[in-house]
Amino acid sequence: KQNRGSQGEGIWVVKVKEGEQKKIQNGVCPPDIMLDLQEAYDNHKEEQTLGDFMQFCRKYLEGEDGQLVDQKFLPRIVEGE
Numbered sequence: 001k002q003n004r005g006s007q008g009e010g011i012w013v014v015k016v017k018e019g020e021q022k023k024i025q026n027g028v029c030p031p032d033i034m035l036d037l038q039e040a041y042d043n044h045k046e047e048q049t050l051g052d053f054m055q056f057c058r059k060y061l062e063g064e065d066g067q068l069v070d071q072k073f074l075p076r077i078v079e080g081e
Contacts, residue, residue: 010039010041010060011039011040011041011073012037012038012039012040012053013037013038013039013040013073014035014036014037014053015035015036015037016029016033016034016035016036017033017034017035017036017047018036020033020034020035029050030050031049031050031051031054032049032050032051033049033050034047034048034049034050035047035048035049035050035053037053040073
């Protein structure tokens with residue numbers, strides 16, 4: 001997720017696509033590994049390579065306070081913080 005907000009914008013549920021786990025070597029995912037992605041804001045789903053997704057996430061890293069946060073997804077967040 002990006003380092004702000006919890007309403008779902010910029011929050012992605014990211015999973016390695018089924019069958020792609022064999023590409024992981026010594027705990028390292030190659031840039032061509034396929035991901036199943038779901039944005040929490042509108043629940044739309046996408047498939048992208050890790051490399052393409054990280055390129056997309058560059059906008060979350062820009063600026064003085066840019067960073068990504070790895071956090072467990074909480075599906076009930078819509079009920080309040």
